[in-house]
Amino acid sequence: MQAVTKPAPAPGFTLADVAEPVPGEEEVLLRVAAASVCGTDIHLYDWNPWAAARVHPPRVIGHEICGVVVGRGPGADLEDGHRAAVESHIVCGHCNSCGRGDFHVCANTRILGVDVDGGFTELVAVPQANLFAIAPDTSSEVAAALEPLGNAVHACSYGDLADQTIAVFGCGPIGCAAIAVARAEGAACVIAIDRNRYRLELAERMGAAHLVIADENVEAGVRAAAGGADVDCALEMSGAPRAVAAATRLVRPGGWITLLGIGDEPAVLDLSKNVVMKGISLHGVVGRRIPTTWERTMEYVRSGAIDAGALITHHYAMSEIEGAIQLMKSGQCGKVSLHPG
Ligand SMILES: [Zn+2]
Ligand SMILES: [Zn+2]
Structure with a gap:
């Protein structure tokens, strides 16, 4: 399958053929329905000092995603067709912060599309615990943007x-x-x-x-x-x-x-x-409180209190990532949405 990747420790992204991921313990396989581009992706593209110190290429990029479950690893039980937004921070569950319920400051946080392969592609494996079910009337584009909306x-x-x-x-x-x-x-x-x-x-x-x-x-x-x-x-x-x-x-x-x-x-x-x-x-403020920020964010969108769709100003195919990145760098956009293809 084709994916937006950081192939080597240098600026730029490449469209590359990568192997389909295999979901591990407690993980599901998601078919990506929509994604969006984040400022963090620009740091990865530019290969700034933070990115150079943190990321170990090759890496599939993308952490703001919505997808549909199409498979499961051992111990996961969400059924095929379950549509969900994804919390991008994969937490350990056993550090002191996690023990207090402060998952957003987990000492061992791994970020999708940064520390593990992400979702600017067709299929991505994520922990089932990172999924938040989406109301049928919430679009996949908006669902992908719930992660940054949750920061707000x-x-x-x-x-x-x-x-x-x-x-x-x-x-x-x-x-x-x-x-x-x-x-x-x-x-x-x-x-x-x-x-x-x-x-x-x-x-x-x-x-x-x-x-x-x-x-x-x-x-x-x-x-x-x-x-x-x-x-x-x-x-x-x-x-x-x-x-x-x-x-x-x-x-x-x-x-x-x-x-x-x-x-x-x-x-x-x-x-x-x-x-x-x-x-x-x-x-x-870092990340989102799990699950309370997510619950609140989804309720704002579901109730219509916030028009999240108005934040999304541009749409690109994932294969057009270069154009999406250059638009982001220009600052002449709100949220930039990506669709597979
Ligand atoms: Zn982000
Ligand atoms: Zn932890």
């Missing part, structure tokens, strides 16, 4: 959003999804911040009331949008060190910040002045 739901879960003024730094698909979650939770005002006009327009479609360009006047722009006041909460999705520092200055005393973006450089913060003395809370 997780990031929004550390405080009350109702009637709050919320600043969202970074309006890629996860930032835009967070805007939709904040609106669904009854936020009074959502302020979207990005360098990229296309993404600010997507943020507006997802419910942002104010759009602020991330330039040197960003803090004045956010304050003006908030009616001259501090914001109650900031959701930091960009990873830009300057955005993290700005968030600590913009959030009101007693407010909170979730940090999901991953920066290339360490952020410099005046902790005493802007965190300690203001009594604000910083929450690092």
Whole structure:
């Protein structure tokens, strides 16, 4: 079968013929119905320092997937035809974090399409425990994007959003999804911040009331949008060190910040002045809480509280991966969906 692969420790992806996977203990074989491209896939494509240190090629890429069960390994019992979205983090189940139920910070996490072969192909083997059944009226494209949508739901879960003024730094698909979650939770005002006009327009479609360009006047722009006041909460999705520092200055005393973006450089913060003395809370957000974030995310989509389909702006065949990657690099897109073929 044909797959999008990282064949060797160097930039780029290759379409290659690979062997069909054989599901192991407690694993099922999924026929991939849809997938989507993630920023992590761009790091893998570019072979940045993180990718070079972590990934051992050859590797089949792809971790945001929806598929249908077509086979089982020993101990797995899901039947053929079961359609499911996939949690991309394969956890060990026996480390201290897993023992506490904090599976999202499992010490031995293996990520699909990073540490094990992924889903930009026809068939993929995944642990049965990583599957979440999809409602019949949820499209496979949306189901594939539930994984990043879950990042946004997780990031929004550390405080009350109702009637709050919320600043969202970074309006890629996860930032835009967070805007939709904040609106669904009854936020009074959502302020979207990005360098990229296309993404600010997507943020507006997802419910942002104010759009602020991330330039040197960003803090004045956010304050003006908030009616001259501090914001109650900031959701930091960009990873830009300057955005993290700005968030600590913009959030009101007693407010909170979730940090999901991953920066290339360490952020410099005046902790005493802007965190300690203001009594604000910083929450690092990684992955999704299993299963609670998934349950909540699927309910947002099922109920129509969030229009996840609006986040998906482009569709490509997997064989057109090069075009999908170049579009992602341009920033002129929301979520990019891939279909087999
Ligand atoms: Zn991802
Ligand atoms: Zn673990």
